[in-house]
Amino acid sequence: MWDSNPLISGMANGNPSPKAGERALNATSVKCPSCASNIFYEPELGGMMCRNCGNVYDPDTMEPRGSFGISKEHDYTGDSDISEDDKKRHEIVCNSCGAALVADENTMSTMCPFCGSPALITKRMSREFKPDYIVPFKIDKERAHSIFREWLDERKYTPRGFRKKCRLAKMTALYVPFWLLDCCVNTEMSGTGKVNGIPNEISSKIRYYVKGVPFDASINIANKLMTAVEPFDYSGMVRFENKYLQGFYANKYDQIPTEMTDRIMKRMEKYSASANELVARKYPGYESRLEKDYTFLSEISIKYCLLPVWFITVEFGGEQYQFAVNGQTGEASGQVPTSEGADLYDRIMSKIKNKAALPVPMYVFAAIAVLLWLITMDSLKPVTLFKTAVVIALSVTEVAIIAFYVLLFVLKSLHNHFSSRKDKTAYEINDYDKEPDLETYFDPMRKSDIDIKEIPLPYAFLLAGRDGRI
Template identity: 30%
Template structure:
């Protein structure tokens, strides 16, 4: 089933407006609250082979999409459509963070980010070779996790003191036991096989105070994907993601010792709950000297991540400047200490 949101005033297609948080008509300017949008203006198309073939309600063109796509734009007339059957049952998202940054602001933010690249080539910093920018809702699982931790360690404290003519070293040994219960909420793991996991991780943090109950109008005018991996398949990655925080917390409870030797450290992490959530991301495709560079932008905060090209000349100049600064500094120290310049 294909869903179009039609303007009650003029009949044009409406899309989600990131600035107002409402459905917006580009033709007459009408804006509607998502929750109160008139149901009679939601146009749906059904077909015999709904799961395999979709047609645009506006122009009748066939919508060819990847099987993971849940929202897209018609390549012929540009209408934003939502593929509802791909958002039902187990595929129905629980939550969504709507876009708060529109396309124009995203481009402006990206250009500013490019100009701040201290070691990127001058040609790249102009940000004038953007091949495309796509607003996409990426599927994530948000995990509420509980970790039960048991730790046994032998800790030592070493004290050195002087008594008379002798220096004494006193070593005390302690048998330390910790039983820890830790809860983590909303640990995000992207569930799309198309997305680079490291890139998605670097887009954090999101403001989860702006989570909304999922509603299809949020997708109108954007691309959206459904998950490739369920919450059970990604649970090990979520547990691995919080390991360093658990290790840090354990260390904070065993402090003040000269040395800590762990005999046992058992960490048992379990899922309390997992929310299928769509998070807003702008994907930017940039062409520079025949190579394509892909960047991602948090569609809520504007944070940009990616690996830009590096100017070898700038790197050499930067390290050269540091070397000269160190040399001059050492010579000044030498002068102050009675040395001379050679």
């Protein structure tokens, strides 16, 4: 597949591997070469995946593409024998939101760090927990608190009383389970664009490696919140040892990578789109012929790692707001509510912005209004009731128009005054931070490839005969 010409392979019609799809329909008897379980074609992966061991295979050649499984040292899926270490721990389950926490026998909790509920039940460990790696906390409670307060101060347009509630809120340190993905990303695109002014068929294949892309394995924690406090500095990552957990809570994972392939692929496709965008930009008027660039992963490997996060849960106006501070780097995030006044202001400003030429007619209007008024004043004599009424009506209208423009002017000046917002609405300022881009997780130590083909369209007919289409 990789070596075939996308112009003449199935890729040209937007389906990179029609054979794979057909095979999937008759795939009832395909067995995993590694564990002999039945395996099936996973459309979002573009490959065959074994849900038992996590291994992924090329649908055409059955070549291995790596594994979404976790290291064989532990059985992560069932109620396997509980280790001596785990016997010393207990599990705390929140009766209100269902969050499951792990702590050593000396750590007690009074309140759920996710929902603030005091309804906690302490149980014995029900499932093996031991992670492979951990990034220990580097930021203590005091630091985390001051970072959070500074971060909150930058979010200016909040409802009255919200900050005060935040400042009084409790912080909880929590080790969050993450799956860290290392893999090779293969992406292909195909379309038309100009080379020296001549329309060309453009096809490109890019292969690059990513390292340590984190996916949180906890259902109770908003994915958006976790991506917003990324990245973590993996140079601080060490093999897991029990001592790191003393005095802290850890969250138990409740999702394994084979259950999260759609989330994983969505993020990798975003990264591929940004890589392909760099190629497309070289060709003026580039138009893709595919609805979506084709992406598949190979050399997949997963690490199970606990990452340190401070959590703050605030209840305000009947709603729950959750904030997080990266326990290693101090990156803070969350979604702060915006005040109604700020929202109203933004709505008015967006209306005004659409009428960019307003400041000019403002003065013209004012001049015409004064002139009109002078003329009517002059023709007033002799005074009649009708003429007086006309003058009053005109004056009121003119004054209203002038007042309206003065108001706009004031609003515009106010807007300039708040130029620190850089044309962002209060909502945008108060929203989650964006997730890190491809550059953050790109692995420069491993060689990436790029292969671009340009075929001038006048010659594309030479290829057309091969499958009757270009």
